[in-house]
Amino acid sequence: MRAARYYGPQDVRVEEVEPQSLGPNQVRVEVAACGICGSDLHEYAAGPITIPDSPHPVTGESLPITIGHEFAGTVTEGGDGAEVSTGTEVAVNPIVWCGDCRYCAEGNYHLCASGGFVGLSGGGGGFAENVVVSADQVVPLPEAVPVEVAALAEPFTVGVHAVERSGLGLGDSVAVFGSGPIGLAVVQAAAATGADPVYVSEPNPHRRELAEECGADEVLDPTATDPVEYLTERTDGGVDVTFEVAGVEPSLNQALTSTRSGGTTTIVSLFEEAVSIEPIHLVTAERTVVGTAAFHGGPRSAEEFGVTLEKFASGAFDPEPLITSRIDLGDVVDEGFERLLDEESDAVKVLVEP
Template identity: 30%
Template sequence: MKAVVCRNGALEVQDVPQPEPGPGNVLLRVLRAGICGSDLHARTHCDATAAVVEEVGYDHFMRSSDSVVMGHEFVGEVVSYGPRCRRRWKPGTRLCALPIIKHGGEVEMVGLSEQAPGAYAEYVEVSEDLAIPVPDGVTDDDAALVEPLAVAHHAVRRSGVGKRDVAVVIGCGPIGLSVILLLKAAGVKTVVAGDYSEKRRELARACGADAVVDPATESPYTAVKQQKRYFTRAGDLFDEAFKALHLLQTIPGMPWRQVVRFADDNGLTPTGPVIFECVGLPGVIDSILTAAPFRSRVTVVGVCMEPDVFRPVMAINKEIDLRFVFGYNPDEFAEVVHLVSKRKVDPSVLVTGTVGLDGAVAAFDALGGAERHAKVLIDPASPVRDLT
């Protein structure tokens, strides 16, 4: 079969052996495969990531010297089954699947390991137990986006954001846009998005962001008016605390529950927005910690594969919560299929281009610029080479 192979940072369409499905696995003919931001990073920074991932117990993450077929966001149709399968679906049934598979008892990351070729190819092998049929009415394009939407769903859940919180999304690439979609699906009333790209700011509006800013000219933390004022300077915080304490002293005998509520309402216990870092480049975390209001909650969704530095004392002084997320749970993946099929999440706006296998290099280059495109899909049956 034909596949896009990555080796030493170069992408090339090659003839490679078609997978033979192993025990418990299914062979799919690929209909669509999404190009993920982590694929862009892995192309050039996989060695540093592989060294870290090996420390946490997985030693097959792609390295630059490997020949890897990437692609972990995909939808395909059933071709054949391996041994010991339940053969739950007829040939031709469309499936999307978690990009995790077992080979010889070893768990592998599909599309991010030489041991588990991904979906930038005509065929891909998946686990039958981790596959989900695509409901009627869900397009191939939308089905291919279930995986990144599941990442966003997991990030929103892990963040602990409430419907009345202000959510700030930094970076409006595919993952940032997906986070916006899932925040609105979760009922969050106020979502602010920030990106330097005008095109991606337009996409953020289309995804439901309530306020969209260019960080070069406006702070996303002051883009919406709040009932409670955010604190960005220690002096302001202390001033409000002294005012609140003074007021408390003028009301002797107040029950402690009312004291807590009164202190919260008067600035003694300020909280900031819930921030989602969706860029994944060095320096972004520190820039967020520097600009974020006191007691913000920061969830890091972007995958930075290079060493990075931030100043803990900045987060300490502001009492900022910093949380990192990875992937998603199987139930979250299945729930996203349901959300898309019921049109509670419409990811179609994310897709800005489709190419064939021969267009993968042009697509990677275009996505590296970030000015015109968000999510580009690969259709192995398409002859398209270039993005317009």
């Protein structure tokens, strides 16, 4: 079968590979669509970052590995003990876990000491015709959710978990710094949780438009308006909850200092390098900072993915505005990675349909 495999920076090859073998309690998922994620781009541009160059403790695999972790498809085969019927359309929770460490024992599989992701840590990936995963990782789709769109369940569940971590309450004001795919998912998750108003700060005009489409009440261009001054003024001293989803030093500091005293900043970005903050802003104003990049996984795979899929079905979440193109697996480098890295392009979420 065809699969896109990561060999190193700027070196992703679509090639013929042997399909994975199917073990007990595993299912084979024929991939309908797989989104290209910001973390895939980091790996492509400057990796390997999380992709293992020595055998991964859980999957045992190292470079080259099949990539792609935001995917959905149809179960075509089940191993012994796998209680999922063939033909079931599913979203896949990509968390990889060991089952032995203290975090797995607590049920926090996403914090597993040797964990990872299908499509980044070995164990196959969604940029392939099919993938073998644990039956625990597949979440059946509600009838109203098209299988290709369900590929976006993964990034939206990052948003659901981030809102949960932030402690956001009904009627809280929110500011989201950065409206790429995860920022847009956070905007929708915050709005669906009852945040009001939701502000977005984003320098890219196309992404500001998308933020409005996704339910932001007001969007700011931080290159034209000082977001800290503006938000502090508009919210009587600071926003209740801010989200940092841009991954750069200025937006982190803006997120921290536009939060009200006693408020919370949730960092959802993977920063490429160390950045500087002034802890005095946290100390004197008793602000809280929390971090998150994933969601519950393992035997808890369906908990937050289920929330996301229900909201796709009810229309409370609308993933469509994020999807800017659908491409064939053979075009994943030129029409996918290279286009997303081109600063002139308006691409947001590219879906690869193997």
